[in-house]
Amino acid sequence: MKKEKKDTLKIFGKKQTREIKIGSIIHLQGELNYTYVYTETEKFLSAKTLKTYEEVLDSKVFIRTHKSHLINQSKIKDLSDMDTLRQVELNDGTRIDISRRKFKEVKKRITEHQKKFSEKIL
Template identity: 40%
Template sequence: MIRCIIIEDQPPAQRVLQKYINDMGNMELLATFADALQAIDFLKAETVDLIFLDIHLPKISGIDFLKVLAEKPHIILTTAFPDYALESYEYDVVDYLLKPFSFERFVLAISKVKSPISQEVKGENQMENTALSDMIFIKSGYEHIKIDVADIFYIASDSDYTEISTAEKKYLSQEPLRFWEEQLDSKKFVRTHKSFILNISKIEKIIGNQVRLDDQTKIPIGRAFKERFMKHVLK
């Protein structure tokens, strides 16, 4: 369980983060603060793995807070302004979320939190990391639908969205193919074409410049991707 706090002065942004944290299932929100000074005493008394930290805050900015924070847990910065991105990485932050951000982008940021400070059992830590790699969330209207990664056959790019195909259903996502390429385990998923990523475990056969999956779907192999794909699959 990743123990976290939110330091954010805008109630709408607080509510978004609170919902996303609750939807994860492997995170515990300990407290929410409207300014960084309120959080200092709390951090002296409690062990926290992760802080969601806004940059533009009353009394003291998020960047100034980072400068004076003696023992730093993992930090994910949240802001509506991209100007601080470069400076923020000088303080070894985990990620930089530019508002408004999707739940998928939030999950990607959380997946970079490798070793929660409060976890003493290595096996528990491994289970947390595995949980993130075994599921993805697809935004559909006002809902976020959880999909088991093992059920995915392929992901295809189609202009402004990507289509995630499982045996039972196809889901549309506004995230680009590059996002899913970074999100999914590269040992299990591979790019075959500028428009396709597929699940290696679903391959039935490879015929020339084409892959046939267990559901009989035919996926092209692009010339620029073939050598890397074949080495990856046939190693």
């Protein structure tokens, strides 16, 4: 799939195709060759892999925190680093693990994203 600047994403399920707003996506969770797409109001099962969505979605907005998770940085509420437990808490209360290998990169990107967001508000 090719990256495009779009504000919607087609979710290809087993029986139907849905089009959802990218901004409403909180996170995506991969399970084998399927992906669960969590939005602010619904959960969808897609017949595409998480890697496919990672290639399509804007990498400045979505970040891979773990082999099975891709999250929308603008939906992050908190980042925690307690010994062996590294997680992000999302606006909906969901906690997602961050792999040891990806933690430094994830922390840096989240910090940069939050700085840019706070500069826009000021």
